[in-house]
Amino acid sequence: MSDDQQLRVSKITEGTVIDHVTGGQALNVLAILGIDGSGGEEVSIGMNVPSERLGRKDVVKVEGRELSQDEVDVLSLIAPAATINIVRDYDVVEKHRVERPGEVVGVLQCPNRNCITTKDEPVDSRFAVLEEGVRCAYCDTIIRESIADHIHVD
Amino acid sequence: MPQDHIISAKHLSRADIESVLDRAAEIAADPDAVADRHDGKLLGTLFFEPSTRTKMSFTAAMKRLGGDIVDMGPVDQSSVKKGESLADTVRVVEGYADALVMRHPLEGSAKMASEFVDVPLINAGDGAGQHPTQTLLDLYTIRESAGFDDLTVGIMGDLKYGRTVHSLAHALTTFDAQQHFVSPESLKLPRGVRYDLHEAGASMREHTDLDEVLDSLDVLYVTRIQAERFPDEDEYRKVAGEYQIDAETLEAAKDDLVVMHPLPRVDEIAPDVDETDHARYFEQAHNGVPVRMALLDLILEGNL
Numbered sequence: 196m197s198d199d200q201q202l203r204v205s206k207i208t209e210g211t212v213i214d215h216v217t218g219g220q221a222l223n224v225l226a227i228l229g230i231d232g233s234g235g236e237e238v239s240i241g242m243n244v245p246s247e248r249l250g251r252k253d254v255v256k257v258e259g260r261e262l263s264q265d266e267v268d269v270l271s272l273i274a275p276a277a278t279i280n281i282v283r284d285y286d287v288v289e290k291h292r293v294e295r296p297g298e299v300v301g302v303l304q305c306p307n308r309n310c311i312t313t314k315d316e317p318v319d320s321r322f323a324v325l326e327e328g329v330r331c332a333y334c335d336t337i338i339r340e341s342i343a344d345h346i347h348v349d
Numbered sequence: 350m351p352q353d354h355i356i357s358a359k360h361l362s363r364a365d366i367e368s369v370l371d372r373a374a375e376i377a378a379d380p381d382a383v384a385d386r387h388d389g390k391l392l393g394t395l396f397f398e399p400s401t402r403t404k405m406s407f408t409a410a411m412k413r414l415g416g417d418i419v420d421m422g423p424v425d426q427s428s429v430k431k432g433e434s435l436a437d438t439v440r441v442v443e444g445y446a447d448a449l450v451m452r453h454p455l456e457g458s459a460k461m462a463s464e465f466v467d468v469p470l471i472n473a474g475d476g477a478g479q480h481p482t483q484t485l486l487d488l489y490t491i492r493e494s495a496g497f498d499d500l501t502v503g504i505m506g507d508l509k510y511g512r513t514v515h516s517l518a519h520a521l522t523t524f525d526a527q528q529h530f531v532s533p534e535s536l537k538l539p540r541g542v543r544y545d546l547h548e549a550g551a552s553m554r555e556h557t558d559l560d561e562v563l564d565s566l567d568v569l570y571v572t573r574i575q576a577e578r579f580p581d582e583d584e585y586r587k588v589a590g591e592y593q594i595d596a597e598t599l600e601a602a603k604d605d606l607v608v609m610h611p612l613p614r615v616d617e618i619a620p621d622v623d624e625t626d627h628a629r630y631f632e633q634a635h636n637g638v639p640v641r642m643a644l645l646d647l648i649l650e651g652n653l
């Protein structure tokens with residue numbers, strides 16, 4: 196068993212292990228999941244762990260929680276190599292890589308304060324995913340850095 | 350196409366643009382032929398910010414097609430004042446008209462509004478975003494006065510905030526024009542626009558000095574640099590002064606250089622340019638009517 200696997204399978208009964216996260220992005224992954232510790236979630240993270248594939252990687256394990264497609268979509272923007280492992284009763288029952296979506300809807304908040312999607316209108320934010328960054332489908336504003344800072348929190 | 354709404358010049362293909370310009374040329378040549386064409390049709394005009402000129406131009410266009418307009422009136426007398434959402438406003442007024450034209454201070458407003466209505470909606474400006482009918486009349490003016498073959502265009506002034514510039518630059522890439530962007534460092538094209546132009550395969554260069562490119566241009570499109578873009582009056586005067594032209598400046602240009610401006614101008618084009626053969630900005634403004642007639646005609650007929 197490689198180090199990689201050991202780290203991944205340790206001590207989670209039900210929940211999700213997000214592996215192969217770009218080194219240094221673990222806290223942003225938690226931000227995407229809306230986890231700041233105040234909700235009492237049981238979370239363990241490894242940061243800048245040696246990895247064959249990535250050199251350095253982060254690993255995030257969340258007990259009792261599975262991810263929505265929206266969350267996975269945004270995750271893919273900051274951690275394009277991530278793998279999602281769903282654990283039930285200590286076993287990895289599902290494992291897949293994230294895929295970059297064509298667009299992300301309703302998850303990011305447009306940083307342009309003059310954009311219609313930031314006002315009180317019945318419209319979801321909508322961002323096209325570019326090779327680098329994302330672009331608002333309404334006002335064309337591009338976000339290239341710190342995408343996690345623009346995650347919309349209700 | 351078929352396309353119901355006209356939101357951004359970006360969504361218009363070269364063929365779409367040419368069909369509007371061709372129709373505009375037909376209409377300009379024989380306006381009487383379409384004088385009753387849309388008898389009984391109503392255009393709803395929703396101007397959430399004042400733009401008297403654009404509204405007059407659309408009104409004239411609709412009336413010259415035999416139709417009429419129904420106007421929302423100023424915002425301070427409408428339901429918007431009471432806090433109604435834009436989505437609700439357009440869903441109500443689409444029932445009053447066969448097509449809508451909308452100007453709104455927020456970017457993306459026209460796109461959002463179009464998602465809530467079934468009648469065609471024309472964007473007449475959304476904040477710093479798009480203003481496709483201005484682009485169409487600019488293109489019409491360029492085609493009539495310089496043609497699109499082997500065309501070199503200089504666009505000068507406020508390239509950062511000027512929405513007419515962004516739309517025009519994008520459309521010109523579909524005509525394979527060489528584009529030179531001339532502006533102070535602080536008012537260069539924004540990143541999103543530059544990205545799009547590169548994606549579209551634009552042939553473009555950026556300059557801070559008009560002299561570098563003036564003698565190669567077929568068209569010089571001048572826009573206003575506004576004082577509020579600068580920290581203080583002195584800085585504004587100093588910078589803006591370098592992007593003003595007069596008849597003497599144009600002595601270095603080709604004889605058949607065409608000078609355009611979306612108007613209103615302040616002092617970026619000196620009055621002595623008006624007397625030269627280069628000046629085409631008043632004609633450009635007049636072209637708004639046949640071009641908007643053409644667009645309305647195609648949209649109301651479902652031909653775009």
Ligand SMILES: [Zn+2]
Nearest residue numbers: 305310331334
């Ligand atoms: Zn936006």
